[in-house]
Amino acid sequence: xxxxxxxxxxxxxxxxxxxxxxxxxxxxxxxxxxxxxxxxxxxxxxxxxxxxxxxxxxxxxxxxxxxxxxxxxxxxxxxxxxxxxxxxxxxxxxxxxxxxxxxxxxxxxxxxxxxxxxxxxxxxxxxxxxxxxxxxxxxxxxxxxxxxxxxxxxxxxxxxxxxxxxxxxxxxxxxxxxxxxxxxxxxxxxxxxxxxxxxxxxxxxxxxxxxxxxxxxxxxxxxxxxxxxxxxxxxxxxxxxxxxxxxxxxxxxxxxxxxxxxxxxxxxxxxxxxxxxxxxxxxxxxxxxxxxxxxxxxxxxxxxxxxxxxxxxxxxxx
Amino acid sequence: xxxxxxxxxxxxxxxxxxxxxxxxxxxxxxxxxxxxxxxxxxxxxxxxxxxxxxxxxxxxxxxxxxxxxxxxxxxxxxxxxxxxxxxxxxxxxxxxxxxxxxxxxxxxxxxxxxxxxxxxxxxxxxxxxxxxxxxxxxxxxxxxxxxxxxxxxxxxxxxxxxxxxxxxxxxxxxxxxxxxxxxxxxxxxxxxxxxxxxxxxxxxxxxxxxxxxxxxxxxxxxxxxxxxxxxxxxxxxxxxxxxxxxxxxxxxxxxxxxxxxxxxxxxxxxxxxxxxxxxxxxxxxxxxx
Numbered sequence: 001x002x003x004x005x006x007x008x009x010x011x012x013x014x015x016x017x018x019x020x021x022x023x024x025x026x027x028x029x030x031x032x033x034x035x036x037x038x039x040x041x042x043x044x045x046x047x048x049x050x051x052x053x054x055x056x057x058x059x060x061x062x063x064x065x066x067x068x069x070x071x072x073x074x075x076x077x078x079x080x081x082x083x084x085x086x087x088x089x090x091x092x093x094x095x096x097x098x099x100x101x102x103x104x105x106x107x108x109x110x111x112x113x114x115x116x117x118x119x120x121x122x123x124x125x126x127x128x129x130x131x132x133x134x135x136x137x138x139x140x141x142x143x144x145x146x147x148x149x150x151x152x153x154x155x156x157x158x159x160x161x162x163x164x165x166x167x168x169x170x171x172x173x174x175x176x177x178x179x180x181x182x183x184x185x186x187x188x189x190x191x192x193x194x195x196x197x198x199x200x201x202x203x204x205x206x207x208x209x210x211x212x213x214x215x216x217x218x219x220x221x222x223x224x225x226x227x228x229x230x231x232x233x234x235x236x237x238x239x240x241x242x243x244x245x246x247x248x249x250x251x252x253x254x255x256x257x258x259x260x261x262x263x264x265x266x267x268x269x270x271x272x273x274x275x276x277x278x279x280x281x282x283x284x285x286x287x288x289x290x291x292x293x294x295x296x297x298x299x300x301x302x303x304x305x306x307x308x309x310x311x312x313x314x315x316x317x318x
Numbered sequence: 319x320x321x322x323x324x325x326x327x328x329x330x331x332x333x334x335x336x337x338x339x340x341x342x343x344x345x346x347x348x349x350x351x352x353x354x355x356x357x358x359x360x361x362x363x364x365x366x367x368x369x370x371x372x373x374x375x376x377x378x379x380x381x382x383x384x385x386x387x388x389x390x391x392x393x394x395x396x397x398x399x400x401x402x403x404x405x406x407x408x409x410x411x412x413x414x415x416x417x418x419x420x421x422x423x424x425x426x427x428x429x430x431x432x433x434x435x436x437x438x439x440x441x442x443x444x445x446x447x448x449x450x451x452x453x454x455x456x457x458x459x460x461x462x463x464x465x466x467x468x469x470x471x472x473x474x475x476x477x478x479x480x481x482x483x484x485x486x487x488x489x490x491x492x493x494x495x496x497x498x499x500x501x502x503x504x505x506x507x508x509x510x511x512x513x514x515x516x517x518x519x520x521x522x523x524x525x526x527x528x529x530x531x532x533x534x535x536x537x538x539x540x541x542x543x544x545x546x547x548x549x550x551x552x553x554x555x556x557x558x559x560x561x562x563x564x565x566x567x568x569x570x571x572x573x574x575x576x577x578x579x580x581x582x583x584x585x586x587x588x589x590x591x592x593x594x595x596x597x598x599x600x601x602x603x604x605x606x607x
Binding site for chain 2: 011014015016018019022023026027141142144145146147149150153154156157160161162168245246248249252253256257267268270271272274276279280282283286287290291294
């Protein structure tokens with residue numbers, strides 16, 4: 001287990017470095033000159049050549065690309081993501097100000113999703129093809145195909161415009177109602193994903209000969225479900241690698257939709273201001289979160305179900 | 319997972335075809351120029367939706383659905399139905415283009431990696447892991463910010479984030495056929511590597527990847543819509559569903575009718591693509607067992 005964990009962590013570090021390199025060079029290869037774009041974004045007139053040159057010097061854009069990359073990567077490793085082009089503040093600082101709101105939002109959504117998805121998935125798995133299974137299956141299929149911002153917009157239409165119970169723009173300062181819609185939006189998307197997965201896992205576990213044998217020995221339904229959940233823990237942990245990217249994407253869109261002051265909105269704003277350090281930093285953070293989630297998922301899977309590890313099923317995601 | 323509920327492939331395919339047809343025929347269905355006119359310029363037969371998607375009419379701002387504008391107008395007095403039809407061209411077009419790019423890149427890289435093995439294989443797998451680690455929308459949005467806004471660039475970028483799944487599938491298949499007797503025979507007969515790849519391995523490795531095309535299409539459509547919603551992607555004034563939804567958000571209190579058409583269309587497109595994918599997966603599962 002320890003050897004596997006070390007190997008997996010090393011490969012994750014390599015992946016993270018790959019993400020760093022990919023993002024940096026793709027942005028560097030893009031045709032628009034960030035200095036010209038950013039220097040202009042502060043005013044409407046095109047910036048003077050002197051201003052652009054000064055901007056380049058200030059942010060080290062006049063040095064050769066490999067040097068820029070080495071400097072940036074060396075700093076990024078120490079969690080120093082440089083200074084924003086927009087206001088000169090440290091990206092780290094801006095991120096630290098925005099991230100708690102995003103973590104709060106996603107934490108609430110995930111909690112809600114888990115509380116709803118596990119009972120739904122289990123009940124559906126106990127009677128496959130039954131009425132509950134068919135109804136929830138159809139609803140979750142529909143939810144699963146609905147992009148997060150569409151779902152959020154529909155919720156906004158119903159609860160803020162028709163029923164007028166929630167505010168039009170969400171804000172953590174507004175209390176439970178202020179956060180209800182973005183949490184519901186992200187949570188419902190996650191429920192759809194989670195519940196389908198729980199259902200499939202529990203169903204496989206319940207169809208296992210071991211489950212049949214236990215039932216023949218007189219095991220109660222409740223106990224067999226508990227055992228099925230425990231047996232599918234390995235498979236369920238692997239879900240982190242799918243769920244987290246969808247939450248990250250969802251955060252970017254949903255935070256924009258509800259003007260939620262989080263990291264997703266910071267990224268969208270940075271994209272519009274052509275703020276290279278902010279975009280680079282946040283893309284790296286997004287990649288980092290996904291890599292960490294996938295490592296955590298793999299390690300948990302290996303912990304719960306060593307067969308998966310020994311069969312080499314966890315080297316990369318399927 | 320939906321297998322035993324029996325996704326109706328026919329229904330899904332019909333939905334997909336209807337949306338694609340509506341998108342293809344949008345310039346005919348929704349235009350202010352009549353289909354036929356007399357020599358004096360009188361309209362004999364006007365298009366069913368006689369409004370151009372970009373025609374701004376400030377006297378007709380935010381009109382609710384009615385006999386003039388079937389689905390109402392938006393904040394610039396543009397016809398919602400006309401923009402819905404034309405917006406489908408962006409979603410369907412970008413989705414299809416991105417899907418083609420992804421399948422092409424994915425199956426080539428996957429087949430090369432699976433056939434070559436060794437260092438090439440590890441290299442491709444590493445790149446695959448890296449690309450998969452950054453959520454598609456984040457990567458595409460980050461890049462789109464520094465590129466000129468363009469439909470084709472956006473579709474290309476989306477395709478270049480979506481190739482990983484087909485690459486994995488084709489790689490696994492190619493590894494299976496790598497030492498199959500007919501490949502060994504071809505290799506022994508001195509066939510060059512390109513011939514092994516295109517003639518012997520790809521034809522066998524491709525079908526399972528092609529069966530996932532509807533999923534890739536659905537994912538690409540979602541990414542494009544998200545990109546448009548953020549205000550990137552296809553530049554205005556061209557209609558696109560994502561952008562229509564972003565616009566509708568600004569007037570959601572005064573013109574709630576602007577929300578539903580693009581929302582329903584988007585969900586319908588993604589849902590029928592996924593259903594078709596489920597059905598294809600089910601079929602190939604039955605065939606292989």
